Amino acid sequence: MAGIVDVAREAGVSTATVSRALSGKDYVSIETKELVQSVADRLGYVPSASAYTLVTGRTKNIGVVVPYVDRWFFATVLEAIDRELVAAGYDVTLYNLSSGDDHRKSIFTKSLPRKRVDAVICVSVKMSEEEIAALTKVNKPLVSLGGSVEGAKTIKINDQAAGSLATNHLISMGHTKIAMIGQSEATDNFYKVFDVRKVGYEEALKAAGIEPRPGWYRAVPRYAISEGYAAAKNLLGDPHNAPTAIFASSDELAVGVLLAAKDLGLNVPADLSIVGVDNHELADFFGITTINQNVFGQGELIAKTMLELLDNPDQKVPDITEWPIELIVRSSTARASSDGLVR
C-alpha cells in the first residue's frame, strides 16, 4: 500500500508537492505535476480518506437517514439523492432506522456525530430535540425531506392540500359518499403524512357541507396493494352504506382498491371513482387518477440544497420549501352516477 511518502521519494520531491500536484489546489509546475501523477499511478497510490479527514475536517461523505429502504418512497428518494451526491463527488452512508430503537439511538449519538459525515439528510424522520441537538452541537448541516425538523431546511409537499385536492376533485364530480384509506402507524419513527392528508380530506368534505363519517375512514398498517384491496372490500361490501368514491392516500393502496372493485363486479369509474397519491408508475399503468408529488424530483432537490449549503453555509435558504403537487386525472374518476343520494 503505497503512501504519499513513497510517491514523494520515487518522484524525488517532497510530500507537500505530491499533495499539491494530486489535488491540483496549488501551483505546481506542469512537469512535476505530470511526473508525480505518473508515479502515483504506477504505484497505485490512493490517498487515505481518514488522514485527509483528520487534517481537513472534511469527509466528502454525507449521511442519509431513512425509516426504511425497501419501500417505494424511500428507495426512490434514496436513488435520487445518491445520484446527485455521487455526481458531486460525495459518498453516501446510509442510516436505516428500521433496525429498531436502540440502534436508532446509537445512530444519532454515536455514528452521526463521529465526524464520519459532513452533513445529514433526514427523510421523513421525526427527530427528537436531543437528536437534533446532538447533530447541531457537532456543527453538522442538516436538511430534511418530508417532515420539518426544527432548525433545518425542509422540503415537503403540503399533505393537507393533497388531501383536499383529491377530495375536492371527487366532490366536484358530484360525489358525496367519499371514503378514505390512510395508514395507521404504530411507531413514532417518522412523519405520518397520512394523518395530515386526512385533515385535508375532512376539511374539503366539511367545506362542501358533507359530514365525514367515521366508518368511511380506514387505516391500514402498510402501503401495500393487498391492504388497499382488503380495506376496499370492507368499505364496498355493505350495499346500503357503500361509498361511490374512495380517496386512497397512496397509489399502491389505490391499485388495491381498483382490483377489489373489479372483483366485486363494480365498474370503475362508473360505479366507483378512485384517486390516489404519488404518481407511482402503477398509477399510470392502471389509469388511476392521482396527486403527483414527483418523489424523485424531491430527492434531487434536497440533495442539491444540501450541496449548496455545504458550499456556502451562511446562505439564505427558505426554512421550508413547499414542493408543488398537481392533480393528474386518468380513467379512475368520473361523475357520480345519478342514483347517488346525499348521505
Place this chain on the structure above:
Amino acid sequence: MAGIVDVAREAGVSTATVSRALSGKDYVSIETKELVQSVADRLGYVPSASAYTLVTGRTKNIGVVVPYVDRWFFATVLEAIDRELVAAGYDVTLYNLSSGDDHRKSIFTKSLPRKRVDAVICVSVKMSEEEIAALTKVNKPLVSLGGSVEGAKTIKINDQAAGSLATNHLISMGHTKIAMIGQSEATDNFYKVFDVRKVGYEEALKAAGIEPRPGWYRAVPRYAISEGYAAAKNLLGDPHNAPTAIFASSDELAVGVLLAAKDLGLNVPADLSIVGVDNHELADFFGITTINQNVFGQGELIAKTMLELLDNPDQKVPDITEWPIELIVRSSTARASSDGLVR
C-alpha cells in the same frame, strides 16, 4: 467539540487512560473508568472516526455496491444487509452504480480503496478484473451476492435450475406450448440472471422433447408489471400460435401476464398457466405460482458471511454457496386443457 484531551484534563487523568476506559479493552480501575465515563458523557465527547481509523486501520464501515437501489430486489437485499450490519456495529456506505459508468470507475478506483471501508459487499455486480484487483490490492475482503466474483465468496441461487424447475412444473401438468418472458439488459453493469434462467427453460423443454420456439421468448427492458402485461398481450394475441403457459422470470412480470390474460378474457389457470420467480409479496396477493428465492434471507446471509470473514479472515468458507430455491404452487397453474395440441 470536546476531544480526548479535554476529557483527560477534566478527569485528571492521561489521554491513554481515557482511551482505555472508554474502549474497555484494557485494565482500568473501576473508579477511574466510571469517572472518565461520566466526564465524557458530560462533555458530550464522541471519538473521531477518522483519528480512530488512521491509527487502527479499521473503519467499522462496510461498502455495499448495488446496480440500483430503487428496484425491489436490491432494495430488499439492502434492507437485510443493513439491519445485519448495523446490529454488529457497522455503518454501511452505499455505492450505487446506476449513476453511470464514469462514476462506476471512480467508485472502484477511488472511493472503495480509500481506506474508507473495511470490506465490500457486491450485489449482482459483474466486476472486471481491474476492479477486483483494485480491491484485493488494498487487501479488502470482498463477498458477492447473486453473481460470482473471482476470488470472492459468493452466495447465489442456481438460476438455471430455477428456469428448469418452473418449466418442468408446467410440463408436468401437460403443457407443451410454454412461452417465457425474460429481460434484455443493455448495460453490462450486472449479472443477467435472466439469460441463465432462459437456459434452464430451454433445457427443460428439450429434455421433454419440445423444441423451443424463438417467438415464444420475449425480452423486456425492465422487471415491471407493465412490461409483463405488454409482452403477454403480444404473446397471447395470436390465436393460432398462443402459448398455454407462460414462465415469467420475475413475479412482477408474472402479475402483468395475469392482468393481460384477464383483460383478454382468458381464465387463469384454465386457459393459461403462469409461473413467476421471487416470491414477491404480489405473487402471494395474486395467487401466482412462483419459485421462492427468499431475497431477504440471502441478504442476511451475505452480511453474516462478511462479518465472519472480518473476524477471522483465514477461515474456510466455501467459495460459492448455493442458496436453496423451492417451487410454491398457487392458483395460477393447472393442467393444460385437453384441446392442447403438441406444437
Place this chain on the structure above:
DNA sequence: CTGTTAGCGCCTTCAG
C-alpha cells in the same frame, strides 16, 4: 514554484 515544519485526534507500545 517547492521544501520544511507542524500538527489533525487518537491508540499503543513501553515504562513505571
Place this chain on the structure above:
DNA sequence: CTGAAGGCGCTAACAG
C-alpha cells in the same frame, strides 16, 4: 493499574 511518547498519512502555513 496508569502516564509519557511516538506515530498513523496527510495538508496547510511559512519560508525560501
